[in-house]
Amino acid sequence: MKTRIGFFDFTGCEGCQLTVLNLEQELLELLELVEIVAFREVMSEPSGALDIAFVEGSICRREDRERLRSIRRRSAVLVALGACADNGGVNALGSDRGPELLRQQVYASDLAQLQTDPPQPLSAVVPVDYRVPGCPIDGPEFLAILQALLLKRQPALPDFAVCVECKLAEYPCRFDHGEICLGPVTRAGCRAICIDGGDRCRGCRGLIESPRTTPYHRILEEHGLSVDDILDQYRTFNLGEAKP
Amino acid sequence: MKIELNHITRIEGHAHLVIDRKQGVLKDCRLEIVEAPRFFEAMLKGRHFSDVAPIVARVCGVCSISHTLASLMATEQALGVEPNARDRLLRRLLSYGEIIQSHLLQLYFMAVPDYLGIPSIFQLLDSRRELVARALRLKRTANRICELIGGRPVHPVTARIGGFSVLPDAGDLKQLRQQLVAALPDLEATVELFAGFAFPEFSRASEYLCLSDPGRYPLHSDRFHSSHGFNAPVSDYRRHCREYLTAHSTAKFARTERGSYTVGALARLKNSFPRLSPMARKVAAVLAIDAQTSNPYHSLKARLVEVIHYVEEAIHGIDELLLHGLNGPLSRRMPSGGGRGTAAVEAPRGLLFHSYSYDRNGLLESADCVIPTAQNLASIETDLAAILPTLLDLPDRELRRRLEMLIRAYDPCLSCSTHLLEIDLV
Numbered sequence: 001m002k003t004r005i006g007f008f009d010f011t012g013c014e015g016c017q018l019t020v021l022n023l024e025q026e027l028l029e030l031l032e033l034v035e036i037v038a039f040r041e042v043m044s045e046p047s048g049a050l051d052i053a054f055v056e057g058s059i060c061r062r063e064d065r066e067r068l069r070s071i072r073r074r075s076a077v078l079v080a081l082g083a084c085a086d087n088g089g090v091n092a093l094g095s096d097r098g099p100e101l102l103r104q105q106v107y108a109s110d111l112a113q114l115q116t117d118p119p120q121p122l123s124a125v126v127p128v129d130y131r132v133p134g135c136p137i138d139g140p141e142f143l144a145i146l147q148a149l150l151l152k153r154q155p156a157l158p159d160f161a162v163c164v165e166c167k168l169a170e171y172p173c174r175f176d177h178g179e180i181c182l183g184p185v186t187r188a189g190c191r192a193i194c195i196d197g198g199d200r201c202r203g204c205r206g207l208i209e210s211p212r213t214t215p216y217h218r219i220l221e222e223h224g225l226s227v228d229d230i231l232d233q234y235r236t237f238n239l240g241e242a243k244p
Numbered sequence: 245m246k247i248e249l250n251h252i253t254r255i256e257g258h259a260h261l262v263i264d265r266k267q268g269v270l271k272d273c274r275l276e277i278v279e280a281p282r283f284f285e286a287m288l289k290g291r292h293f294s295d296v297a298p299i300v301a302r303v304c305g306v307c308s309i310s311h312t313l314a315s316l317m318a319t320e321q322a323l324g325v326e327p328n329a330r331d332r333l334l335r336r337l338l339s340y341g342e343i344i345q346s347h348l349l350q351l352y353f354m355a356v357p358d359y360l361g362i363p364s365i366f367q368l369l370d371s372r373r374e375l376v377a378r379a380l381r382l383k384r385t386a387n388r389i390c391e392l393i394g395g396r397p398v399h400p401v402t403a404r405i406g407g408f409s410v411l412p413d414a415g416d417l418k419q420l421r422q423q424l425v426a427a428l429p430d431l432e433a434t435v436e437l438f439a440g441f442a443f444p445e446f447s448r449a450s451e452y453l454c455l456s457d458p459g460r461y462p463l464h465s466d467r468f469h470s471s472h473g474f475n476a477p478v479s480d481y482r483r484h485c486r487e488y489l490t491a492h493s494t495a496k497f498a499r500t501e502r503g504s505y506t507v508g509a510l511a512r513l514k515n516s517f518p519r520l521s522p523m524a525r526k527v528a529a530v531l532a533i534d535a536q537t538s539n540p541y542h543s544l545k546a547r548l549v550e551v552i553h554y555v556e557e558a559i560h561g562i563d564e565l566l567l568h569g570l571n572g573p574l575s576r577r578m579p580s581g582g583g584r585g586t587a588a589v590e591a592p593r594g595l596l597f598h599s600y601s602y603d604r605n606g607l608l609e610s611a612d613c614v615i616p617t618a619q620n621l622a623s624i625e626t627d628l629a630a631i632l633p634t635l636l637d638l639p640d641r642e643l644r645r646r647l648e649m650l651i652r653a654y655d656p657c658l659s660c661s662t663h664l665l666e667i668d669l670v
Contacts, residue, residue, distance in 0.1 A: 011282060015305020015398040021349070022397055024384040028377060031369055039364070090302040093287040119282075136305060136398045197394075197401030198409025198574075202298065236299065 003051045003150055006038030007081070008071055010057030010064050011091055011119060015136040016082035017056055023139050030143075033150060050075040052149055054132075058084040058091045058119040065125050072126040077149060080122045081142075083135035083204050088239030090135065091119035121239065130155050134190055135204035135237055141189050158188040161208050162201050163216040166192035174200040175223055182233055184216035204237040261647060263632065275625050275651070285611040293319050293606045294405065294578060300598070300613065301399045306349070306657055308399045309342035309390060310591035311613075313464070314598040319405055321585030322602055330565065330572060331407030332464070334393055337561050338403065339463055339589065340554040341389030345397065346592035347509070347547040348386055350655045351438070352379035355544050358649045359441040375437070378430050385427045389558060392416050406575030414570055421562045424555055431552060435527050438548055444646060448630050449538040450623050451502055452511035453485075455590050461519040461553060462512055463590050471515055472502060478588040481597045485614060497622045498614065504622035507594025508654070509546035510537070524553035540627050543653045582606055591616050593657055617656045624654050 007017050017039070023030070037050065053075035059065055072078055083089035122128050130149070132142050148155035162183035166173075169192055174181035182203035183195065194201055211217045220230055261275055284303055288296055297315040301308040313335055320326065327335070353365050356375075362368065368376050387397045392412045394400030402410045452471040455462035455478075468484075469475040476484060485505075487496040499505065513520070513528075517535035520528065528534060533545040582602035589596050594616035601609045627650060635643050 013302050013305040013308070015302070015308060018305045018349075019398050021353070022383070022387055024380040024387070027380060028369075028373075031366060036364075036366060090287075090299060091282055093299070135302065136396075193396060194401045196410075197396075198404070199298070199401045236295070 002033065002035040004037050004049070005034050005052045005054065005146075006036070006050045006071075006075070008038065008053060008055045010055070010068065010085070011060050012057030012082070012084040012089065014056065016085075016132075016134075019136045019139050020054075020142060023143065026143060030146075034146075048074065052077045052079060052146075054079050054081040055085050055122055056081040058088050058121060059125050060091070060117050060119040062117075068122060068125050077129045078122075078126065079145070079149075080128045080131040082137045083133065083206070083237050084119075085122045085128075086131045086133050087206050087237070088119050088121050089204075089237055092239035093236060119239070131157075133157065133187060133205040138190050138193075159209055160188050161211075161214055161216045162186045162188050162190065162192050162195075162205070163219070164188055165190070166195050166201075169196065171195045175219060180223070180225065180229075180233060182230070184214075184219045185211040185230065202236050203234045206238055207234070261628070261651065263628075263647075275621060275628070285613065288608050288611045291608050293323065293582075293600075293602055293608065296600065296608060296611075297403070297405075298399070300611075303613065303615075304657060305398050306346055307342065307591045307593065307596070309338050309394060309397075309403075310589050310596050311598075312394075312400050312403055313339065314587050314589045314591075314596050314613075315600075316403060316405055317464070317587030317589070318585045318598040318600050319602075321587055322583035322600055323405070323579045323581060323585070323606075324583070325406050325579050327407040327575065328572065330568065330570070331575070333561055333565060334408055334411070335403065336463060337389060337558055337565075338393045338400065340558045340561070341386055341393065341397075343590075343592045344551050344554050344558075345383060345386035345390065346655075347551050348379065348383050350592075350652075351434070351544060351547055351551075352383075354652055354655070356437075358645070358652065378433060382427055382430050382434070385423050388420055388423060392420055404575060405579065406577065409574060411570050411574065414566060417562050417566060417570075421559055424559050424562075427555065431555065435530055435548060435552075438545065439530055443539065443541045443544070444649070445539070446541060446627075446631050446634075446650075447538045448540065448627055450540075450626070451500055451505040452514050453500070453505050453507050453595055453619070454512045454515050455588060455595065456515075459519065461516050461521075461557075465588070468588060468595060469515065470500065470505070471511075472500075478597060479586040479599075481586065481588065481599070481614065482612075485597075485619065487614065487618070495618050495621060498619045499622055504626045505619065506540075506623045507616050507619045508543065508592075509550050509594075510540065510543040511594060512590060513537075513546040513549060520549065521553045521556040523556050524549050527552045540623075540650060541653050543655070547655075580606060593617055593620070593655055595619060615657075617654075620654050620656065624651060624656065 009017060053071050055071065055078060059068060080086045084091055130145060132145055145155040165188045166183055171192060174195060179200045181200040183201040185207055186201050186203045187205045187208045190205060284300060288299060291299065296319060297312050300315045301312045303311050357364055365376060365379065390397040395402040402408050453468060455465040456467045456469040456475055457465040466478055467475060468478055474484060484500055485498050487498045490497055514535050514537065528549045531545040531548065533542050533549065582604045584601045586597065586599040596616055597614040599612045603609050628647060631650060635646055
């Protein structure tokens with residue numbers, strides 16, 4: 001019997017699910033191995049028990065928490081899909097200001113449907129088994145993680161920094177262009193795609209496990225950046241540690 | 245009785261439709277947008293202009309290229325920067341790629357199941373594998389445009405203030421051109437497929453808004469116009485497109501002084517029919533659609549006509565790039581200062597406005613984004629209310645299907661719509 005997988009989304013841009021649909025060349029083969037039983041963007045079928053649930057978006061309302069718990073209950077494995085689900089993502093950018101202030105600034109209204117809590121990653125609500133990092137996710141990395149799950153192996157993420165991939169590809173260092181790049185402490189796996197595109201790393205894949213054990217964090221210190229500066233840069237895609 | 249369609253599927257984002265009817269009389273019909281609000285404009289406050297486009301791209305995965313371009317253009321306007329002709333052409337190509345990609349996704353993944361009476365295109369894997377393979381092939385080619393010019397299809401990385409940080413390779417562009425030409429038979433088959441569908445009969449003339457670009461089918465421009473008269477600079481958008489909150493939606497709605505209005509493929513096609521490419525006009529004839537159409541279900545046909553038009557335009561655009569060469573400087577210099585700027589692009593779903601104000605250190609003071617779907621919401625509700633009385637004899641199941649098809653014909657993108665809204669500093 002085919003493995004039953006489902007895609008679900010909460011607060012986010014749906015770009016990670018779109019990245020899955022953009023795997024045009026692999027999708028037909030993939031569908032030989034799995035049965036997609038839920039994917040609201042492209043199908044209208046209710047679903048029962050699931051082998052794997054991929055969940056995109058962050059959680060910021062009571063009904064979201066309930067829905068996520070119900071997805072968790074009927075899924076053997078739950079995977080956080082993308083930065084919003086994994087670490088709050090760009091939704092958390094305003095977390096230092098609180099939803100009350102943001103709501104007043106944007107809507108100037110107290111309508112019930114506009115009430116939200118600060119956006120949280122899935123792991124704040126339910127146990128998350130695995131995660132696919134990035135904003136958006138990397139298509140080939142998603143396939144590798146799904147493949148490992150289908151083979152009943154532990155999917156593993158690279159535990160080295162984007163700097164490694166960047167240097168192997170011989171891209172010019174962004175610091176030489178006078179920019180702050182988070183490549184030295186951000187988890188690899190994206191093939192340094194932003195630096196290849198002439199941009200800098202903005203840290204969407206989150207920190208590596210122990211940034212100080214790798215040589216690369218020194219690049220940041222050499223350019224006069226403090227830990228606070230770096231964490232401040234990280235706030236674009238990552239929920240602040242000490243903040244609610 | 246009360247009909248509720250919860251979590252309408254095969255649209256981007258989350259919406260409910262609540263219909264209250266009593267003895268054949270429609271009491272209430274409202275489209276509830278239940279997607280959680282994200283307060284994007286407020287989150288941008290205080291950010292440096294160089295960070296704004298990469299952040300607002302995240303408003304929407306499906307139209308991240310349009311958000312990126314509208315954002316860059318508004319910032320460039322504020323700072324007095326103008327990209328060169330080559331980079332403007334590259335931006336057009338990037339938009340073509342996104343629109344073709346988005347339209348194909350809507351046509352094959354969201355609309356085909358409606359017209360073939362199946363829950364998902366994946367149901368056809370065994371019975372009509374060629375159709376699924378064709379959909380994927382076409383989508384791949386469209387995404388290739390986005391990858392080659394933008395670095396990746398979702399949240400592009402190469403477009404920056406002043407132009408681009410990296411240019412595509414001429415050899416890759418030649419290959420892309422071949423791919424686009426090779427896609428023509430697949431497009432013919434797509435036209436044949438859609439020409440065979442029975443579209444529901446329904447007609448309601450709306451007010452249609454799109455950009456206005458003399459001599460060209462609208463895409464990037466500093467003016468916009470209405471089927472009902474006005475032609476104005478995009479910086480006047482707030483005078484013509486008024487936003488308002490409703491009690492049942494997290495997205496703002498919008499209206500002109502005459503009421504609800506429509507943006508998107510149908511509006512562009514109706515307002516600019518003579519400026520379609522020759523091949524696109526031929527396809528329009530085959531699909532029986534022209535500037536007179538006022539059936540919102542025909543938005544699907546308009547999208548397909550546009551796919552043909554943009555593929556043809558993309559081929560010509562690549563030729564032009566190769567002819568004039570890809571040489572010349574990249575936009576390396578980061579401008580400084582601040583100011584106010586407003587820009588608009590035609591996103592796949594229609595008019596998209598971004599407007600910013602920066603202080604003299606280049607930090608964002610206020611932002612306003614008006615998104616296509618938000619502009620269409622009032623029009624969708626008006627259509628639903630107009631069509632419902634004609635459907636009341638249908639069995640529940642069929643009634644639901646017709647209404648869902650009507651909503652999906654607009655290809656609403658609700659992830660986008662729940663962050664429009666301005667920070668008012670006055």
